[in-house]
Amino acid sequence: MTGEPPPTRVTVTRDGPILIEGPVEVVLDDGRxxxxxxxVVAVCACRRSRTYPWCDTSHRRRTRTAPAPDD
Incomplete structure (x- = not known):
């Protein structure tokens, strides 16, 4: 054992947020x-979140591109 802290785990999810083991600091493009x-922190990858950079599951609210099947 080298005494180093364990690496931070980052999980990229399909069609969803990037999950990062926290606590974290995110530096935005404007310097904030x-x-x-x-x-565990969910960081928005689609930029639809109203709480950006944190994910608010806005990626789930997409318009349907294919017509609904007839019942």
């Missing part, structure tokens, strides 16, 4: 720093 002390 956003901090979360949660043990």
């Amino acid at each position: 720093v956003m901090r979360s002390d949660r043990f």
